[in-house]
Amino acid sequence: xxxxxxxxxxxxxxxxxxxxxxxxxxxxxxxxxxxxxxxxxxxxxxxxxxxxxxxxxxxxxxxxxxxxxxxxxxxxxxxxxxxxxxxxxxxxxxxxxxxxxxxxxxxxxxxxxxxxxxxxxxxxxxxxxxxxxxxxxxxxxxxxxxxxxxxxxxxxxxx
Numbered sequence: 001x002x003x004x005x006x007x008x009x010x011x012x013x014x015x016x017x018x019x020x021x022x023x024x025x026x027x028x029x030x031x032x033x034x035x036x037x038x039x040x041x042x043x044x045x046x047x048x049x050x051x052x053x054x055x056x057x058x059x060x061x062x063x064x065x066x067x068x069x070x071x072x073x074x075x076x077x078x079x080x081x082x083x084x085x086x087x088x089x090x091x092x093x094x095x096x097x098x099x100x101x102x103x104x105x106x107x108x109x110x111x112x113x114x115x116x117x118x119x120x121x122x123x124x125x126x127x128x129x130x131x132x133x134x135x136x137x138x139x140x141x142x143x144x145x146x147x148x149x150x151x152x153x154x155x156x157x158x159x
Contacts, residue, residue, distance in 0.1 A: 004075040004159070008149055011142045014129040023123035027116040028143045033090045034116065037109030039064050040094040061091060071141060079159045082148045 015021055040061035065087045072080035098105040124131050132139035152159045 002076075004079065004145070007075070007138070007142050008146050011132050011139055011146045014124070014127060014132050015146070017123075017127040020123035020127040023119055023126075024143065025147060027120045027123070028147055029086070030112050030116040031120070032086070032144050033093060034109040034113035036061050036065065036087070036090040037094045037097065037105050038113065040091070040098065041106035041109065061094060065091065068141060072145065075145070076159050078152065078157065079145050079148055082152065082159075083144060086144070086148070 015024060040059055042060045044059050069080055069084055069087065072083045094105060094109075097108060101108065120131065132142070149159050
């Protein structure tokens with residue numbers, strides 16, 4: 001069995017309850033976005049002129065997402081592509097919110113982060129099992145890939 005399949009299987013063991021699964025379909029993407037928003041909010045300082053061409057996408061979130069995507073590529077190139085698309089959406093939404101609500105993205109992201117984690121822990125209380133990341137921190141990145149693999153299955157795509 002490939003490493004990605006083992007990780008997805010192990011993650012799935014603590015996500016069997018339908019209510020907990022539904023909660024994860026909402027909260028895992030929300031948490032992923034909120035982290036992108038929080039990291040996006042870290043000031044970059046003045047950028048060299050040649051990086052100015054990248055506009056507001058030349059920031060810490062872009063760098064962090066690049067590193068996250070490298071991790072996903074090591075597990076599964078097809079899943080990494082899906083996570084790249086989702087990451088790009090999160091980055092674009094963070095950029096949009098930073099324009100619409102100047103200086104407030106960090107506050108919006110923090111609120112989403114806190115509320116989503118509270119709901120996630122409630123889901124695990126219903127499930128009767130601890131979150132997987134308490135056993136291994138890499139499961140914080142496996143959660144979004146776990147959801148993406150269901151999308152791939154639904155579309156009949158290999159992951």
